[in-house]
Amino acid sequence: MEAQLEVIGFLLVALALLHAPFARYFNWRQEFAAVSLINRQMMYVHTFFIAFTVLLMGVLCLTSAPELVSTVLGRKLALGCGLFWLARLLIQFFGYSAVLWQGKRFETTIHVVFSIFWAYLSTVFILVSFG
Incomplete structure (x- = not known):
């Protein structure tokens, strides 16, 4: 299972990094132009924290697989x-x-x-x- 967790760690780090171009890919500047500032900023902030959580989960798997298992x-x-x-x-x-x-x-x-x-x-x- 440790090997599976290490694979997952790598995949989660990659997934976290995939969040970086979301705003551009999904054209958030134009899509969110009509919403209030708080709603627009919540999308950016929540996306950052989702990506950050996924990154930390990936790093945990890469660095602590034996501890997670045992x-x-x-x-x-x-x-x-x-x-x-x-x-x-x-x-x-x-x-x-x-x-x-x-x-x-x-x-x-x-x-x-x-x-x-x-x-x-x-x-x-x-x-x-x-x-």
Whole structure:
């Protein structure tokens, strides 16, 4: 399981870095021009903290895989991470409308790939938590 956590660590660091171009890719300057300053800034701030949390989770896996697997505290942290990613997996299906991806090749591919990714993360972390 330590090797799986190290792979996950690398993938989570990469995912965190993928958040950097979100504002430009999703054209937030134009998309959020009509919303209030607080709503616009909350999107930027929340995106930063999501990316930061994902980065820290990745660094934890890269630097502390043995401890996550072999200590009580590590397994509790793994359970928390597993529940976090399980919630993200559920949001993939119940938080986003299928209209966003159905019938669109690229968007459907992204939906499927990330659904599998969230399931993988959830499964590994929860398995680690049970020892």
